[in-house]
Amino acid sequence: MKDILNKFNIPDTIISINENKIGLINTTYIVSTINQKYILQKINKEIFHSPNDLMNNIYIITNYLKDKNCNTLEIIKSKNEKLYVIYKDQYWRVFKYIEGKTFLKVENFKILKESALVLAKFHQHFYNYSNNNLVVLIPNFHNTPFIFKQFHNTLKHTPKSKLDQCVKQIRYILSKEKDCNIIYKLIENKQIPLQLCHNDPKISNFLFDKEMNVICLLDLDTIFYGTILTDIADAIRTMCVSSSENESDLDNLSFNYNFFKSFIESYLSENNLNDCEIKHIAKSIELIFLEQGIRFLNDYLNGNIYFKVDYLTQNLIRSNNQLYLSKEIASNLEKLNNIVQQSIK
Numbered sequence: 001m002k003d004i005l006n007k008f009n010i011p012d013t014i015i016s017i018n019e020n021k022i023g024l025i026n027t028t029y030i031v032s033t034i035n036q037k038y039i040l041q042k043i044n045k046e047i048f049h050s051p052n053d054l055m056n057n058i059y060i061i062t063n064y065l066k067d068k069n070c071n072t073l074e075i076i077k078s079k080n081e082k083l084y085v086i087y088k089d090q091y092w093r094v095f096k097y098i099e100g101k102t103f104l105k106v107e108n109f110k111i112l113k114e115s116a117l118v119l120a121k122f123h124q125h126f127y128n129y130s131n132n133n134l135v136v137l138i139p140n141f142h143n144t145p146f147i148f149k150q151f152h153n154t155l156k157h158t159p160k161s162k163l164d165q166c167v168k169q170i171r172y173i174l175s176k177e178k179d180c181n182i183i184y185k186l187i188e189n190k191q192i193p194l195q196l197c198h199n200d201p202k203i204s205n206f207l208f209d210k211e212m213n214v215i216c217l218l219d220l221d222t223i224f225y226g227t228i229l230t231d232i233a234d235a236i237r238t239m240c241v242s243s244s245e246n247e248s249d250l251d252n253l254s255f256n257y258n259f260f261k262s263f264i265e266s267y268l269s270e271n272n273l274n275d276c277e278i279k280h281i282a283k284s285i286e287l288i289f290l291e292q293g294i295r296f297l298n299d300y301l302n303g304n305i306y307f308k309v310d311y312l313t314q315n316l317i318r319s320n321n322q323l324y325l326s327k328e329i330a331s332n333l334e335k336l337n338n339i340v341q342q343s344i345k
Helices: 051-067 109-125 144-156 160-175 182-188 228-239 257-270 275-279 281-301 314-331 333-343
Strands: 014-020 027-033 037-043 085-087 090-096 195-197 206-208 214-217 224-226
Touching: 051 090, 109 206, 109 214, 109 228, 109 257, 144 160, 144 182, 144 281, 160 281, 160 314, 182 281, 195 228, 224 228, 228 257, 228 281, 257 333, 275 281, 281 314, 281 333, 314 333
Parallel strands: none
Antiparallel strands: 014 027, 027 037, 037 090, 085 090, 195 224, 206 214
């Protein structure tokens, strides 16, 4: 590991290197030196096929945010001024460590409101932003119709013995084909605008200080043009639930409507949405749970090649979890829509 770190502009003696196992995609280490800490990451090249485009995207975005006096990630370049290094056919990058705390679960309303406000301000910073140098890294990342088609194709090539393990999940997903097209059609018809979005604003990607104020958004790997609705829904997906997506006992799983009310009130107090976006907030939440459930089940059927797992059936458990919540939201759309209407100021 030290051979890799020696390729970067790290001036101090390295004291320790410890793995951080929270992330599902890249492999992350916290590096401590005498005077500073750093984040060392091995980029998952099975997902990010072009590390050069990935790091250029992040470099462009972080510089833009710095120009707006926003806290953001700071890339540590290599000794030959590159944004990443190649070591034994693996891609490695380093960020300056930002002192703070992340959460896997929302613990109070302060965390919730802060996250909503910061996400809204993040979207405001990129309103009408355009940069032709940004590159699509994961095509169709939140294209739900495409994800559905991928899943449908996976079913054709999966052994029956494995399909028999998840018949109920498969039937439910296949019954939702029309729903998968709703947001995408609105985008195609220009009823919902595209703008630069984070695309993965889960609770663990918000960094907090000791007073529970958000310092910045982390993990800019997926930042690209999309719909704000997806960002809002994906944030709510991890912030307004009783347990994480790894919860296997569905009796312990529920959606917190008071948290949702607090989140959407805070978000809408800082960022205006058009009428079509407001109308589809609740449906977007149902669909983001559905989309994530499809992605987890698809990965399980494909042999767990995308998301990291600790045991063989973990992605199946995650899929059950997300599909359960998608069904709950589908049954309570009117309730959610009423909350949204009450939150408009």
